Amino acid sequence: MKRLLIFVLTLCLLCSLPVVALCAEESDAPAVQAKAAVLLEQESGTLLLGQNEHEKLYPASVTKVMSLLLFFEALERGDLSLQTTVTASAEAAKKGGSQIWLKEGEQMSVDELLRATAIGSANDACTALAEALAGSEQGFVRRMNERAKQLGMNDTHFDNCTGLDDDTTTHLTSAYDVALMSRALLSHEKVLDYTTVWMDSLRGGQTQLVNTNKLVRHYKDTTGLKTGTTSKAGCCISASAKRGGMHLIAVILGAENSADRFAFAQNLLDWGFASFEAVTPEVPQTLLAPLPVQRGKEAFVLPKLQTLPALILRRGEKQNLNITADMAEHVEAPVEKGQTLGTLTFSVGDKQVAKSTLCAASDVGRLTLFDVFLRLLASLARR
Numbered sequence: 001m002k003r004l005l006i007f008v009l010t011l012c013l014l015c016s017l018p019v020v021a022l023c024a025e026e027s028d029a030p031a032v033q034a035k036a037a038v039l040l041e042q043e044s045g046t047l048l049l050g051q052n053e054h055e056k057l058y059p060a061s062v063t064k065v066m067s068l069l070l071f072f073e074a075l076e077r078g079d080l081s082l083q084t085t086v087t088a089s090a091e092a093a094k095k096g097g098s099q100i101w102l103k104e105g106e107q108m109s110v111d112e113l114l115r116a117t118a119i120g121s122a123n124d125a126c127t128a129l130a131e132a133l134a135g136s137e138q139g140f141v142r143r144m145n146e147r148a149k150q151l152g153m154n155d156t157h158f159d160n161c162t163g164l165d166d167d168t169t170t171h172l173t174s175a176y177d178v179a180l181m182s183r184a185l186l187s188h189e190k191v192l193d194y195t196t197v198w199m200d201s202l203r204g205g206q207t208q209l210v211n212t213n214k215l216v217r218h219y220k221d222t223t224g225l226k227t228g229t230t231s232k233a234g235c236c237i238s239a240s241a242k243r244g245g246m247h248l249i250a251v252i253l254g255a256e257n258s259a260d261r262f263a264f265a266q267n268l269l270d271w272g273f274a275s276f277e278a279v280t281p282e283v284p285q286t287l288l289a290p291l292p293v294q295r296g297k298e299a300f301v302l303p304k305l306q307t308l309p310a311l312i313l314r315r316g317e318k319q320n321l322n323i324t325a326d327m328a329e330h331v332e333a334p335v336e337k338g339q340t341l342g343t344l345t346f347s348v349g350d351k352q353v354a355k356s357t358l359c360a361a362s363d364v365g366r367l368t369l370f371d372v373f374l375r376l377l378a379s380l381a382r383r
Contacts (some may be wrong), residue, residue: 175252
């Protein structure tokens with residue numbers, strides 16, 4: 001009876017833990033005891049691991065990844081500058097949680113508020129920036145949700161710019177969506193000037209900032225990105241690092257404690273760097289052979305790769321990479337430069353890993369009766 005009781009208790013414990021959804025080749029991935037997790041490669045967008053990746057969960061201050069994305073997009077558009085002065089409103093000043101204790105009417109530059117937001121996860125600083133950009137936090141949140149839709153974040157709805165969740169049941173996202181917005185944020189290299197800083201200060205050294213992401217100090221090649229903690233969300237992180245031609249994003253949502261979220265994120269990053277590699281494929285010229293053009297002023301048009309995809313492959317898979325072309329036997333004139341001619345498919349065994357468009361390298365005009373007449377004259381003259 002005692003042995004039976006131990007067996008039943010053990011079975012119940014195992015059933016209560018999250019199950020990592022892995023493919024057969026990912027069976028060596030580290031276990032993650034959290035509500036959800038994702039490992040994504042930033043440049044290619046390749047999903048390397050997913051655990052409950054579409055489950056809707058509270059993100060806490062990881063929300064600020066989207067806020068920071070909108071701030072840096074505004075900087076690139078010129079809607080804000082780092083030197084712009086922002087005056088704190090009463091609404092911003094009364095934000096709880098992590099903060100730099102802004103006072104109503106206090107002025108700081110965009111650069112200072114970005115440092116407070118990215119390094120110290122300051123809710124008051126984030127709100128002040130949101131109001132400066134959109135006029136109100138509510139207006140800014142509308143932009144957040146619009147941008148989420150544009151990024152394909154189908155599991156996400158934001159109610160505020162900070163991640164505070166005491167008064168909401170609908171401020172939700174997923175580990176996969178966090179990876180998507182983290183990927184977008186990391187495409188702005190300027191953000192690394194903030195997310196990789198361990199310690200800083202404001203107000204002439206009177207206010208100290210210490211990065212809430214301990215991996216910035218302890219993990220090699222880290223690029224950020226953002227932590228978050230509330231009683232509803234548990235301990236969360238979107239952690240990123242760049243090494244060996246890969247920029248990896250590890251998302252942990254709902255870890256039981258802070259130490260676990262950092263350990264699980266680090267384990268995923270270590271596994272990703274050890275198990276995968278960035279491969280630049282060499283496309284055989286035979287797949288880029290000239291394509292006949294019917295009724296064209298030129299007999300052929302050269303196909304050109306629109307983009308050469310970044311391939312993230314399991315180590316050792318490169319030798320089994322297969323590239324195939326899918327093109328018609330000919331194309332009808334007129335042909336416009338950039339016109340789609342076909343596709344290249346990159347596969348390893350039965351698994352398709354990428355596709356790329358083949359487009360026309362130049363214009364080819366349609367042959368007219370006058371062109372035919374001139375060609376006939378030229379042919380007669382050569383006889």
